[in-house]
Amino acid sequence: MTDLLSVARLAGVSRATAARAFSEPDKVREATRNKVFAASESLGFRPNYVARQLRTQSTRIIGVMLPTLSNPVFSEQLQGMEHLAREHGYALMVATTDYDTRRESAVLENLLRQRVDGLVLTVADARHSACLALLEQEPLPAVLVHNPSATNFITISVDNQRAMQHATQQLLTLGHIRIGMIAGPVQQSDRAQLRYQGYCGAMRDAGLMPLPLMEMAHHTRIDAGRLAALLAEHALTALLCSNDLLALSAIGSLQRLGYAVPEQISVVGFDGIALGEMVCPALCSVVQPQRELGAIAMESLMNLIQGVETPSRILDFTLRRGESIAPARF
Amino acid sequence: MTDLLSVARLAGVSRATAARAFSEPDKVREATRNKVFAASESLGFRPNYVARQLRTQSTRIIGVMLPTLSNPVFSEQLQGMEHLAREHGYALMVATTDYDTRRESAVLENLLRQRVDGLVLTVADARHSACLALLEQEPLPAVLVHNPSATNFITISVDNQRAMQHATQQLLTLGHIRIGMIAGPVQQSDRAQLRYQGYCGAMRDAGLMPLPLMEMAHHTRIDAGRLAALLAEHALTALLCSNDLLALSAIGSLQRLGYAVPEQISVVGFDGIALGEMVCPALCSVVQPQRELGAIAMESLMNLIQGVETPSRILDFTLRRGESIAPARF
DNA sequence: TTGTAAGCGTTATCAC
């Protein structure tokens, strides 16, 4: 691959002039500039960003760390970040962790070695995170998404607890009393824990005993057998799920078990993934602005990088009514 | 940030020795090595990959270009690639194009300037792609996913045409005759076109006239009004969809329109996304191994980078029966 | 086993 020096030679100018022709075109006489461009063209010159990065000490790369891309919440978030980063001329280096804290640390270390200009990350549990502890020592601009419990960082998220509390109240308003909640591996998700607290709060406010959280082995798939047992044991009429995939999986399982949704049992999800609206019954869900979470996080990071102070933000959620909840029947 | 020279000085050795302590530990006496590590530790040294990349002319970064991350097919594929790349010590630089050929070219140029060691890409239409034309001139290892029509490249995909032909035959076997097909913007997807050809082939083989492809404005969402018109006009009893999101959207719309699926109308999707299995009725779909497509593409790329010749591959599909198709009723 | 020194392809700081 040709370099700037060859271009300069072919154009009959110095390397400095060739460089200027690209970066500060008006500081170069037009004739010279054209010679440089012609030479560049004929040699198939392509600027080497790595060299530039080393020299300028700035990579224009943003490191992105996410638990998984198999959940649309995160891939939509990533899509939102990608668009915004591109607008600002930044590229994305993306890594996933599968909710594994050791991978979180390894990924972070890698990104730091790559000298990314900033980070947008979502960790499994911000309160017990070696990775965040390390990051705190670093002067690198960083924004967390979905991790409001990381109080030492700038975070972008919705109020998970209040959101789930709101959803629970909605069910209570519909006359439900025996309401249960399921989640994926809860140790791996501070979000799920906050959502459970929201459920508990709403139940207690209504003078009801919250049920223990039913924990599934997988973040996004129901164990139909255990679900059936849970329903029977507590005679549930409504089910809250800590995310939409779990909720959709629950609805499918329930229907196969012979339950009518929402006539016999109401189901509520969390996240508001696009698919939830398409299926029938449309999923009732706490909608968080998925792309916007990513886009705003990236926008905030861009500010930080430019030295502009930027606040943490709690974005609004909405409860999408859908068709998967109905008044309780007695 | 500290550099190797400072570490070396603190350890009382030369820069070369410090470097070797990291890259070829056994070529350094243990005592020296420990001095280096200790110095490195106390200074908080972190290798600068950018400098290494410039020096070694190898970034250990793979460029990834995908149409969108909003379709699980692609995000799963990316997930598969990410795992494999990480295993091999490569990082991923990810960009999306929204099926826009101009963005494809821009993204490619960027990735080339970043001097990625290889590329895994999925383009909108491999037969008309400025981006691939450019790439052909480059000596860079590259693998295409989902673009079997790119004959000058190594491609990993399923046989889209045969797969859709198979699905269509399945419907024919069930007694369906009036079978229609819908797709997203077909100009933007060579895959959709291949799938349509598969449908046409099966229909003709059965002595039936294929219907024109019904093109939706969006890749992943149905226009319910137009769908209804289509159904009525041709009195369809079965509907093929060029992807699963479209199919799920179609099922939802149909149910809201009062159709029973599959009793009145059978629906078949394409891709085999995980969600399709969860909903009820479970989506009948041509399943392609999404993660594997990504993983194998990345594996092939790793081979290419090491100079090992690697063939294009057509992976097997399976038809998942699901619950969204049934025998035709007369 | 360790040190010296050149070089990767830029950008930036000087002079002219």
Add this chain to the structure above:
DNA sequence: GTGATAACGCTTACAA
């Protein structure tokens, strides 16, 4: 306006 030259932080012959 343009040119010479020194970094940026690392790897790697080659020497010692």
